Amino acid sequence: MWTHLQLVNLCIGMQKGFGSLPTPFWNQAYDLAGVGVGFTLSDGAVLCPDVLFHAAQRRRSLLVEAKAGASFDADQLARYRRCTSADIRDRAFCHILPDGSHAVEPLYIVNEDHAESILASCDRAGTAVPLLSVSATGYRLVGPQMSDAALDVELRSGVAFSAEDFPSRFFMPIDNESSPSEGIDVVLAEVVAMLVGGLTRFKPEDVVARMVSNINPEVVRGIGSGSPVKGMNRVVRAILDDVAANEFSAWIEPAGNQDFFKVKQAISRVDRQARVRGLRSLRAAMRKSVARVRSGERQLPLFGE
Amino acid sequence: MPLESPKLRTRRELAAFLDDALSRRLGADHALTADSAWTEHNALKIFLIESHLPSEPHARAAALEPAASQLGFTTEFSPDDPDFVTLRFGSSTSIWIDVSLPRFWRAYCLGTVTEVKRTIRSLVRSIDGLDHVWLATPFLEKIPTWLGASITAFAIHSDRRKVTLRANADALPIAQLTVRLWGTGQENRLEAIRKSELFRGSTALRSIRVRRGRPGGEDGEYLATEFFSDGRVTAYGDSFDRLNSALLKVLDKYRTVVCGFEDQFGFGCGRSADGAPHVRGRPIEFSLAWHGVDPSSVMRKVFSGTGPFALFGEPQRLAQSRWQVQAIDLHMRQRLTFDFSQDGARICLPTDVCGNTVVRFVGNLQRHLSSDTKLLELVKSA
Secondary structure (H helix, E strand, C coil), X not given: CCCHHHHHHHHHHHHHCECCECCHHHHCXXXXXXXXXXXXXXXXXXXXXXXXXXXXXXXXXEEEEXXXXXXXXXXXXXXXXXXXXXXXXXXXXXXXXXXXXXXXXXXXXXEXXXXXXXXXXXXXXXXXXXXXXXXXXXXXXXXXXXXXHHHHHHHHCCEECCHXXXXXXXCCCCCXXXXXXXXXXXXXXXXXXXXXXXXXXXXXXHHHHHHXXXXXXXXXXXXXXXXXXXXXXXXXXXXXXXXXXXXXXXXXXXXXXXXXXXXXXXXXXCCHHHHHHHHHHHHHHHXXXXXXXXXCCCCCCCXXX | CCCCCCCCCCXXXXXXXXXXXXHHHHHHCCCCCCCCCCCCCCCEEEEEEEECCCCCHHHHHHHHHHHHHHCCCEEEECCCCCCEEXXXXXXXEEEEEECCXXXXXXXXXXXXXXXXXXXXXXXXXXXXXXXXXXXXXXXXXXXXXXXXXXXXXXEEEEEHHHCCCHHHHCCCCCCEEEEEEECCCHHHHHHHHHHCHHHCCCCCEEEEEEEEECCCXXXXXXXXXXXXXXXXXEEEECCHHHHXXXXXXXXXXXXXXXXXXXXXXXXXXXXXXXXCEEEECCCEEEECCCCCCCHHHHHHHHCECCCCCCEECCCEEEECCEEEEEEEECCCCEEEEEEECCCEEEEECECCCCCHHHHHHHHHHHHHCCCCCEEECCCCCC
């Protein structure tokens, strides 16, 4: 079973390329217009597709929703259906050719184990959406025909791939739906960057900004739907609280009831021996933290606040 | 030869001093032939450094001075030339730095190689935003053409002990190898070595020495320079101007390479040709051969945070022969993602990360793992 973040990364890889992974979105001239970028529809509803593909010349936009589980929200799909080319132009700021129509359609990317269940939920709700069903060994399109017939053919024929071809978290290492165990390595890498840089204190938001600023500036600016900011801050905060009380206790500590962490010990920049020793200790601490959190030894209080 | 350390105030004075030093030394040695008189004492040393420090003189001074001071250097910023910095160690050693280029510094000195190399390394390591200019093998090979010069010597160097555990190194076909050849016609010899099964995967260049003209030759032009993979240059000749032109040409080519990585591959938000928002960039992909070295040990060493890779991270195993690392580049303290498989490696280079990181990584992999490491050209556009 792939996580939400892994499914998003797969989508990006299917446009950007990743080893021998097929690139149907790139083949069909789709550009990657945004990842996790929220915008408000003209009717006031908020939409936050996980991936937005846009092909101006082919007059098409794809709103991709990644679903790791079996849940299905008919209202959410209805919002996707209400998104018009004018919304894409005026709210998502994509370029749309002036004359003629421009098609906007949703595509769900889901784990194969849940595809049947989601299709059934759609049926019960009297709606339908094409599903890109992803298994451990490949993907194929199921459900209703896409309006982009060429893309439909390319996806529906299915593709087999190996674990070697799966981007995992290559393009985007964390998102607002990541669990602490998924995001811990990248959060700790950023903490180390701050320790090496000689910072004396930092906020969880600083870590979030460093992690995703290049791909989703809205998260940093706190605009859009807002939910990505809160979600990621919560994950990062949980990780920092946990490691500060355990393997990183010699390095960082929460500053009382304030919303930042104090650096107790930075990495020497001049003394080479001390620097090497410090980095070695940090690496050991990092390895232990990742192993402990991923083994589920202790549940982080992420949802118990 | 005693070390010379005059007090210089401008780059113009530096140029005059080095020009005089070069020609005086050349003239003083009557037995000089192009290469025989070249020693590490009489050659001028230049260190090419990539800098992301602020270009505004006061901000630059603020970034440079504390670290230099901790290393025992006195930093002198010239009131007459804001693009000229002197680092002085005691009364005998000076490093004169021309910081006039926006991204690349040229640090000149006349001390012994070992001493100066150690100093420059410490300086680069201690200051965020400084790194060596890394000259990878394909780049070094093109220098003779760019400078219109011939190769008079080269050194190949492979040291897999840097990426494997000590206990495993003895089992490798080639754990460590250094070969240095002098003489004319070296282009063919390098190719011959490459084709030999004996040297398979171990032919990364450590340095290449090129010469243009002859001392006292009819064309009145002589410049011999040796470029090393860590951005060090040693020079001998009859004119500082000629040396300066050569350095500028090489740095210009280097800028093209580094900026090329950033422009073509830099992954992140941008604008498409029609001005609409889009996510630009793509993975940088390499072919890679492990040559019997255990990939796990390579990961551990490469991402340990020490030189020459200067990368820090904890590799995550995704499959039998697949690893991903969320790594920190200690040069700029920025994060980038590495992905390794049985036959290749990929980098996701975020838009704000310096392309120099890629050059450093690949150049050092060529030297310490496999000289066959090559960038794969993909057809997809950014």
